Amino acid sequence: MIGGDKLEFEIRPNPRPVADAERAALLANPGFGQIFTDHMVTVRYAEGKGWYDARVEPRAPIPMDPATAVLHYAQEIFEGLKAYHAADGGVTLFRPDANAARFIASGARMAMPALPEQVFLDSLRHLITIDRQWIPAGDDGSLYLRPFMFASEVFLGVRPAREYLYAVIASPVGSYFSGGVKPVTVWASSVYTRAAPGGTGAAKCGGNYAASLVAQAEAIEHGCDQVVFLDAVQRQYVDELGGMNVFFVYDDGSLVTPPLTGAILPGITRESVITLARRAGHQVVEQPVSLAQWQADAASGRLREAFACGTAAVITPIGRVRSADGEFTVADGGPGEVTMALRQSLVDLQRGRGADPDGWVHRVF
Structure with missing residues (x-):
């Protein structure tokens, strides 16, 4: 499906996910932003075409031409939010609609296209679902989600890009400051x-x-x-x-x-x-x-x-x-x-x- 406020996500499971024992060892003391899950989300945008090619796929490097616009003019935005283990065994997000709204506002300031709120929310849901086992247990543990978007068009002119890549990666985290909550x-x-x-x-x-x-x-x-x-x-x-x-x-x-x-x-x-x-x-x-x-x-x-x-x-x-x-x-x-x-x-x-x-x-x- 191309364009619109809702996209169908193609799910491509990682054929070589981290082994259970290795993942458990990593989650014992994840730190902050140093460990990443098996998958990521990518969605592309082109002027005149809209948002398309929504995927959940194995986490991997993003190929990039040396003339990719973001490397020269820093047309980039991001968000940060967390998925939590709920008291009843489920998984929750806290105010993801507010993150979606701020993502749109940030994009407007940076002359970038608006990612539909539903696509933003669906991208989080799909990634959390496939990587649920990466959410750490305990009150300090959560799955930190990093949605981001950047100008992916290859050109060197000073103008808003005509192509963008939206992506989401996830990182199991503990306390932000080492030693837990202290002044x-x-x-x-x-x-x-x-x-x-x-x-x-x-x-x-x-x-x-x-x-x-x-x-x-x-x-x-x-x-x-x-x-x-x-x-x-x-x-x-x-x-x-x-x-x-x-x-x-x-x-x-x-x-x-x-x-x-x-x-x-x-x-x-x-x-x-x-x-x-x-x-x-x-x-x-x-x-x-x-x-x-x-x-x-x-x-x-x-x-x-x-x-x-x-x-x-x-x-x-x-x-x-x-x-x-x-x-x-x-x-x-x-x-x-x-x-x-x-x-x-x-x-x-x-x-x-x-x-x-x-x-x-x-x-x-």
Whole structure:
């Protein structure tokens, strides 16, 4: 079937899948993003033809001409979400429709064609079904899904490509940070910024992450786990971490998070946390927070907790903040009560252990 909002996927099982014993050994300690399943999804697009040739096939290298457009002009987007073992033995996805919508929005910003939401959702379902045995057990284990799309046309002109490849790969993962859930130390970069107004900050494209890597290296040099970026205009307001949104918890129980200005990625975990926090009785305000205010509120005791959130790391406490001007600690530097309660609520919901009034949990089977 060619084009349209729904495609028939051709299923080509891997004739040489990883042996059961080898897979079990790999799943015992998968780490993050280092191990991959037996299969992948590919779907092609051509201008005037639409989406076609949808397949589930053995995971393999993607042949690429040296003049493939993505290698020269970085026309590429991606998503990240997880499949979980549910409490009743089934498998769930958390808000995959929101990922599908963000994928379309990212594509629009990068002048790329819209992948129909149903094709996005079907691609996940097919890959999870054929690689179900790769989902790790345990509360920290999940199957990380990486849908991505890039300009596959072979040409060197500066214009939107006319051909694209959409693909999904899967990786069994454990905790994002080694050692499990513990407070992280972040480096506030005064040299590098992540995105500027009118730029691609709200799109989930590879270039945003490439631009963050030198700042992340700077953070590691200073003994920090992650970098936190400030705004590109005034260089004083907190934007987000390299791959996570930020929240602040105050002594009156309220939460504050930087607003979506177009320079910050609209995180699905961020939006979910706002909803869960309000449902738990917390006031949540979206407003700018400067690095100076963060430090002053921590010193006065008004700020009780800070945390970062995203698909990969879920919710992670922030214990310390370092910058070229010094260092400060948030409260006692440990994980906060509100932070950990929100994390538990989110994890329970993702794994089908809690009430789901918003219909966020999608059962694969």
